[in-house]
Amino acid sequence: MRNLALWYRRFGEPESVLQAETTPLSPRQPGEIRVRMLFSPVNASDLIPITGAYRHRTPLPAIAGYEGVGIVTETPAAYPALLGKRVLPLRGQGTWQRYVDCPVAYAVPVPDDIDSLLAARAYINPLAAQMMLDRYPPIGKTVLLTAAGSDCAVLLGQWARQAGAEAVYGIHRSPVHAQRLAEMGIVPIAQDDTAAVNAAAAQAEVVYDATGGSLAEAILSVMPETGTFVCYGLLSGQTFRQQRPLPRVAWFHIRNYLDALSAEAWQAEFRRIWPKLRASQCSDVTLYPLSEWQRAVGNYREAGRTGKPMLSMDN
Numbered sequence: 001m002r003n004l005a006l007w008y009r010r011f012g013e014p015e016s017v018l019q020a021e022t023t024p025l026s027p028r029q030p031g032e033i034r035v036r037m038l039f040s041p042v043n044a045s046d047l048i049p050i051t052g053a054y055r056h057r058t059p060l061p062a063i064a065g066y067e068g069v070g071i072v073t074e075t076p077a078a079y080p081a082l083l084g085k086r087v088l089p090l091r092g093q094g095t096w097q098r099y100v101d102c103p104v105a106y107a108v109p110v111p112d113d114i115d116s117l118l119a120a121r122a123y124i125n126p127l128a129a130q131m132m133l134d135r136y137p138p139i140g141k142t143v144l145l146t147a148a149g150s151d152c153a154v155l156l157g158q159w160a161r162q163a164g165a166e167a168v169y170g171i172h173r174s175p176v177h178a179q180r181l182a183e184m185g186i187v188p189i190a191q192d193d194t195a196a197v198n199a200a201a202a203q204a205e206v207v208y209d210a211t212g213g214s215l216a217e218a219i220l221s222v223m224p225e226t227g228t229f230v231c232y233g234l235l236s237g238q239t240f241r242q243q244r245p246l247p248r249v250a251w252f253h254i255r256n257y258l259d260a261l262s263a264e265a266w267q268a269e270f271r272r273i274w275p276k277l278r279a280s281q282c283s284d285v286t287l288y289p290l291s292e293w294q295r296a297v298g299n300y301r302e303a304g305r306t307g308k309p310m311l312s313m314d315n
Contacts, residue, residue: 001025005097006293009061011052014297018050018064020290025099032101033075033082035089037313039120039287040068040096042300043151044235063094067123069116070100070313072107079104086110088270090123091258096293098313105263108270117285118277121308125152126273128232128254129159136206136230136250139164144204144219146211147235148186149177151283151308156208157186158280169200171215174304184281191215198222206230213238223247283308 003025008017028034046065049058070089072082087109089095092102110119129152138160145153148170157168161184170186172178178188189196201207201219207229209216213236220229225246232252242249261269284307288296296309 001099003097003099004290005094006064006290007061008050008064011050011055011058011060014047014050014064015294018293020293026101028074028101031076031103031105032092033079033087033089033104033107034073035070035087035100035102035107036073037068037070037089037095037098037100038086038116039313040065040311041121041285042296042309042311043067043121043124044233045124046096047297047300063097065094065096065311066090067121068095068100068311068313069110069120069122073099076104082107082109086116086119088119088123091266096290096311098290106266108267111274114274114277117310118282120310121151121282122270122273122277124254125155126277127269128152128252129155130269130273130276131254131257132156132208132230132232132252133159133163135252136208136228137163138168138206140166141205142166142203143168144200144207145170145186146207146209146215146219147233148172148181148188149174149306150210150235152232153208153210154181154184154186154282155276155280157181158184159276160206161185162276162279165206169204171197171200176304176306180281180306194218208232210234211236212240214240216240217243220244220247220249285310287312 004022006018007021075082087107089100089102091106093100143160143165149172168186170181171189173191181188202222205227209231210233212234217240227247229249286307299309
């Protein structure tokens, strides 16, 4: 049996360094399951490591992709009930390939009523949103989101409201996001409306920021000193400087928490995620065959994108 996978053997822009390679499947290791992949999304967290931003912890060669859903085709003898079941094959190999092997203890079973296209994106953004809300609770507070049209931010906004936030404001770049955010109960604010941005920032008690750069600096300059500014991304490509000692700035990187999670705690996180996803509004999906991965990456980079590009492994 042969496998098709997207490898990178040097760092650089994904369009330049990713290569589709077909090779024989290696023998499955003890304690691992083999999963025939169905779908895998395209996220910033998939593309950034390819550029070499995290080269100190990204050994080469590597297969791209961090999340997705598939069907179990092989298991250790002690786990026959997993055969034919859908799982998230995480914490193992890259997911932009036809077959993925992963440790059985970290394979997340997918509930029968969860659609595969939703299950495929149940890891990176949902887990990050859940962990941030646990560590920096929004209950009774005014919340401000940046990059509010992004997949993580729309979950943060919806789940912050469910957790008891007083109000949730969302700064967006493209006007196509405004109506969708309003339908979720998130008050939309255009990023180029400086007065509105400053007014929201001046009352924000918790900020979840994915942008960095000049927008982060502007928000920090007017936030209440008692607030908390949580930075979880730098989509602008720029860092920022804090001009005053307060408010508190916290940096959130999901990778810093994963190693501390036991297999039991890992599974428990997803048992909490599934009911939240069932009740959430999520982006529509645009499917691309694995062989057309360049188009999927190009779609991810489009300004004002409202859908999630998703690789289909079955073509």
